[in-house]
Amino acid sequence: MNPISETHEEILESLWKAGERGEHGLAEVRSSCAVEFGENDLKALLSNHLVSRQGDTVLLTEEGRIHAEKIVRRHRIAEVLVTSILKHKSGEMERIACEVEHNLQPEVEEAICTLLGHPEFCPDGKPIPRGACCRKRVREVSQAVVGLDKLNPGESGKVTYIKPASHAILEQLISFGLSPGVIVTMTQNKPVYCVKFEETELALDREVVRNIFVWKFEE
Amino acid sequence: MNGCSGCSVCGKGCEASCEIPSDLRIMGFDPACGVVLVGNSKVGKSTLFHKLCPKKAEEEQIKSLKRKVERGYAGRTKTLVYNTPGLLSMFSRNLEERVARDVLLPGALADRARRIVIVADSKNLMRALSLVLQFSEYELPMLLVLNMMDEARGKGIHINREKLSAILGIPVCETVARRGEGIGEVLYSLDSMYRPHAQGVQPDDVETFIDAVRILVNPQHISPRGMAIQILAHDPGMIRYIRTTFGKEVLQTLTAMADQLNTNYSEPFALRSVRLYNKKAEEIVKVVQTRGVPEYRRFSAKIGQLCMTPLTGVPIAACVLYMMYRFVGTLGAEFLVDLINVKIFGDHLIPWLTAFLSPLPYDLLKDMLIDPDFGIFPTGIFLALGLVTPVLFCFYIAFGILEDSGYLSRLAILLDRVFQKLGFNGKGIIPLTMGFSCVTMAILTTRVLDTEKEKNIMCFLLLLGLPCAPLLAVMLVILGSMPVTATITVFGLIFFQLLVAGYVSNKVLFGVRSPLIMEIQPIRFPRMSQVLRESTTKTYHFIKEALPVFVVASMMVFLFERLGGLEYLERMMRPIVCSFMGLPEKSVQVFLKTLIRRENGATEIQHLRGIYDHVQLVVNLLVMTFLSPCINATLVLIKERGFKTAASIIISVMIYALFIGGVINHACRFFGITFT
Numbered sequence: 001m002n003p004i005s006e007t008h009e010e011i012l013e014s015l016w017k018a019g020e021r022g023e024h025g026l027a028e029v030r031s032s033c034a035v036e037f038g039e040n041d042l043k044a045l046l047s048n049h050l051v052s053r054q055g056d057t058v059l060l061t062e063e064g065r066i067h068a069e070k071i072v073r074r075h076r077i078a079e080v081l082v083t084s085i086l087k088h089k090s091g092e093m094e095r096i097a098c099e100v101e102h103n104l105q106p107e108v109e110e111a112i113c114t115l116l117g118h119p120e121f122c123p124d125g126k127p128i129p130r131g132a133c134c135r136k137r138v139r140e141v142s143q144a145v146v147g148l149d150k151l152n153p154g155e156s157g158k159v160t161y162i163k164p165a166s167h168a169i170l171e172q173l174i175s176f177g178l179s180p181g182v183i184v185t186m187t188q189n190k191p192v193y194c195v196k197f198e199e200t201e202l203a204l205d206r207e208v209v210r211n212i213f214v215w216k217f218e219e
Numbered sequence: 220m221n222g223c224s225g226c227s228v229c230g231k232g233c234e235a236s237c238e239i240p241s242d243l244r245i246m247g248f249d250p251a252c253g254v255v256l257v258g259n260s261k262v263g264k265s266t267l268f269h270k271l272c273p274k275k276a277e278e279e280q281i282k283s284l285k286r287k288v289e290r291g292y293a294g295r296t297k298t299l300v301y302n303t304p305g306l307l308s309m310f311s312r313n314l315e316e317r318v319a320r321d322v323l324l325p326g327a328l329a330d331r332a333r334r335i336v337i338v339a340d341s342k343n344l345m346r347a348l349s350l351v352l353q354f355s356e357y358e359l360p361m362l363l364v365l366n367m368m369d370e371a372r373g374k375g376i377h378i379n380r381e382k383l384s385a386i387l388g389i390p391v392c393e394t395v396a397r398r399g400e401g402i403g404e405v406l407y408s409l410d411s412m413y414r415p416h417a418q419g420v421q422p423d424d425v426e427t428f429i430d431a432v433r434i435l436v437n438p439q440h441i442s443p444r445g446m447a448i449q450i451l452a453h454d455p456g457m458i459r460y461i462r463t464t465f466g467k468e469v470l471q472t473l474t475a476m477a478d479q480l481n482t483n484y485s486e487p488f489a490l491r492s493v494r495l496y497n498k499k500a501e502e503i504v505k506v507v508q509t510r511g512v513p514e515y516r517r518f519s520a521k522i523g524q525l526c527m528t529p530l531t532g533v534p535i536a537a538c539v540l541y542m543m544y545r546f547v548g549t550l551g552a553e554f555l556v557d558l559i560n561v562k563i564f565g566d567h568l569i570p571w572l573t574a575f576l577s578p579l580p581y582d583l584l585k586d587m588l589i590d591p592d593f594g595i596f597p598t599g600i601f602l603a604l605g606l607v608t609p610v611l612f613c614f615y616i617a618f619g620i621l622e623d624s625g626y627l628s629r630l631a632i633l634l635d636r637v638f639q640k641l642g643f644n645g646k647g648i649i650p651l652t653m654g655f656s657c658v659t660m661a662i663l664t665t666r667v668l669d670t671e672k673e674k675n676i677m678c679f680l681l682l683l684g685l686p687c688a689p690l691l692a693v694m695l696v697i698l699g700s701m702p703v704t705a706t707i708t709v710f711g712l713i714f715f716q717l718l719v720a721g722y723v724s725n726k727v728l729f730g731v732r733s734p735l736i737m738e739i740q741p742i743r744f745p746r747m748s749q750v751l752r753e754s755t756t757k758t759y760h761f762i763k764e765a766l767p768v769f770v771v772a773s774m775m776v777f778l779f780e781r782l783g784g785l786e787y788l789e790r791m792m793r794p795i796v797c798s799f800m801g802l803p804e805k806s807v808q809v810f811l812k813t814l815i816r817r818e819n820g821a822t823e824i825q826h827l828r829g830i831y832d833h834v835q836l837v838v839n840l841l842v843m844t845f846l847s848p849c850i851n852a853t854l855v856l857i858k859e860r861g862f863k864t865a866a867s868i869i870i871s872v873m874i875y876a877l878f879i880g881g882v883i884n885h886a887c888r889f890f891g892i893t894f895t
Contacts, residue, residue, distance in 0.1 A: 002819070021483070051835045068320050072375075097339040109728035118822070121485060121486065124484075125484045125485055125486040125491055126484075126485060127485050141826065151312070157293060163485070165492075167486065167489075167490050168312070168669075168733075169733075170490055170735065171308070171489055171490045171493055172489075173736065174490070174493050174494055175307040175308040175311075175346070175349075175493050175497075175499060175797050176307070176736070176738065177343070177345055177346050177497065179494070179497065184445065187294070187524070188524075188527060188528060190528075190529060191529055191632065191633060191635055191636045192632050192635045192645065192735055194527060194632065194739060198343070198376065199340075199343050200343060200346075200737055200738060201630070201738070201739040201741075202735045202736065202737065202739065203631070203632045203635070203735055203736075203738075203739050204734070204735060204736055205635070205639075205644065205734035205736075208734045208736060
């Protein structure tokens with residue numbers, strides 16, 4: 001099969017996202033798509049068996065769904081990367097993510113995903129489709145990002161991602177000011193984990209700590 | 220306040236947004252309305268409250284919440300100030316934390332609270348600003364108090380408060396409430412509070428929903444903004460308010476719209492919003508705060524650390540507990556009780572009173588008042604004041620010191636692993652230690668726990684195993700005259716069965732334990748004046764509440780005895796009390812009074828101790844500790860946990876207590892242990 005053009009990737013992406021909202025109308029897809037597209041583009045996708053169409057309703061085929069999922073995944077991972085590590089403003093986030101989604105190599109994508117601690121949601125709160133690395137729970141790329149529980153007392157790191165094991169816990173942590181980008185220091189790990197960040201010191205159970213991923217600072 | 224050139228936060232022209240328009244002063248501002256103090260926990264709200272309201276504070280019932288809130292008059296004015304429990308965010312689910320937003324609902328308080336003072340720990344500006352932004356959704360006049368400025372300066376933190384005030388659109392004061400610095404300015408600023416600038420934190424769809432609420436409901440007594448936000452967050456207080464004020468249909472329409480909006484996101488509204496508010500708060504912090512070189516306070520930090528590490532923490536904890544025991548046990552239960560109960564009451568007041576009342580014509584009346592076994596004065600008032608009050612007061616001081624110094628949270632860390640086995644986390648230390656003063660109050664503090672399972676287990680343990688301060692006082696007095704093996708047996712058994720009961724109920728009950736997420740307070744020297752003041756207030760409340768019950772209980776038992784009921788009951792209970800538990804018949808009196816108020820029974824056993832032998836005393840003390848949910852505790856338990864849960868807890872506790880009493884009795888007699 002021919003490589004898919006960027007425009008076609010954009011169409012697949014907006015079809016996927018529309019599906020997320022439970023909508024399949026052509027007008028809906030057209031309005032939310034980042035690029036303009038015409039009948040020819042749809043025909044090309046039809047002939048590649050990526051979409052099926054009935055009147056005004058356009059649906060992804062199984063093959064199209066797999067493609068679209070990858071694009072969305074790359075886009076949303078890029079969003080997490082840009083906001084939590086590179087600290088760009090949200091306007092730039094969208095622009096960079098849009099570029100990255102078309103050019104990211106699968107290995108790099110996996111590495112970034114692992115680095116970020118296999119994020120499940122993008123900064124806008126939308127789910128990130130799981131990749132092979134997430135399912136295998138790959139923990140290491142270069143040891144740079146680790147679970148907070150892996151820090152020894154005295155070591156520090158920058159929070160990259162907090163896995164929302166429960167929304168209530170995440171809400172509490174965030175209200176305490178513990179969110180991606182914050183630099184934390186482990187002060188002790190027995191009998192409970194005690195972490196310090198800014199002017200706050202928290203005592204946390206293991207089940208909370210291991211869902212917090214940090215970019216460990218070298219000594 | 221003249222211009223912050225290049226204000227990057229508001230992003231608009233400075234003149235338009237940073238100058239405070241004078242008409243804002245008038246909008247929604249009513250100098251007669253009450254002020255609510257809101258803030259994260261441990262930021263010095265209560266200290267500030269007592270400095271602002273030097274006159275005696277009182278409590279007011281919140282109508283919707285079955286809970287009381289502290290209030291007082293600011294300075295010499297007629298402005299009411301309400302003190303609320305610390306909270307993490309405007310959306311916290313915790314019952315305790317809900318108070319701060321529930322008091323803002325119309326009708327919650329007698330005098331409408333329509334002004335908000337956010338109290339900040341200046342070291343943690345971001346969290347405070349996030350709260351300011353959250354509460355600004357209520358569109359009420361606000362004031363920000365940057366408290367603990369001394370500690371912030373010590374950390375090298377400088378806050379440009381003119382700029383902060385311009386960005387937020389509300390006055391900002393700096394205080395060190397502990398030392399009374401800046402209080403005058405706060406009092407002055409209470410008269411010039413403004414509605415904060417809109418910061419545009421919420422996304423467009425939420426703004427649309429707010430508009431919809433404005434058009435559909437157009438509430439007169441609360442801001443549609445605050446209302447809309449709390450509907451989206453499913454705040455139970457707001458939902459109840461809408462249902463009672465605007466009817467079921469309106470509520471259904473609004474919640475349906477809110478649910479529709481929320482389906483666009485995979486994360487709940489509260490979580491999304493806290494992120495947004497925090498982000499905005501961080502942006503503001505970047506503009507107004509600079510950090511210099513901190514002066515480290517290594518010494519206190521080092522001590523704090525030593526208390527948390529098991530190797531040093533456990534011996535320290537043992538020392539602290541021993542000191543507490545000496546303070547409450549020796550100073551309170553021995554010295555003070557001896558002084559007040561024996562010397563003042565026993566040697567002087569009772570003989571004097573007996574002489575004074577002897578001319579009374581009716582013997583029944585005389586006996587009722589002054590009979591040494593059943594009279595209201597000897598067994599009611601004097602025992603309450605002479606035996607219970609001094610011990611309770613000492614306990615409150617000891618507990619206050621532990622709490623205020625920041626030691627309690629370190630104890631929670633040390634005990635977290637043990638508590639996990641019992642089905643709750645380290646935060647359980649608060650109700651557990653409170654249980655040693657008054658089980659009823661401890662049941663109320665179970666609200667700090669997060670899940671139903673944790674609360675149920677904690678209530679069970681509190682009712683089952685904890686001797687409350689008055690009982691403890693009597694125990695200490697009685698056990699003090701016996702060999703130390705008796706003390707070890709009694710307290711060893713109490714702690715052992717606490718562990719067993721907790722462990723078993725953790726295995727048996729359904730539900731989950733919430734993980735520990737707790738802020739560790741920096742360790743510091745306790746503020747004795749505040750500790751003493753709070754202990755006095757608590758003791759006063761105790762006397763006010765307990766004394767009438769003591770009097771009524773004594774009177775009832777007296778009449779019951781005169782009518783022959785006591786004798787009948789003693790006969791009825793003989794198989795259990797005498798044969799199974801090996802106690803004297805009279806101990807039925809003790810149990811009877813125990814059921815009315817625990818400390819009442821405790822004083823009764825002290826009164827009757829002459830007829831007991833040592834084994835009987837040990838058995839009776841243990842059974843009392845286990846058996847006795849007093850009437851207050853029972854009522855509070857039903858209110859907090861519901862009738863079904865309460866009934867099952869109480870019934871299992873009673874059966875268990877009688878069983879244990881029998882087992883201990885027979886074991887001691889069998890092995891020939893006499894505690895002599």
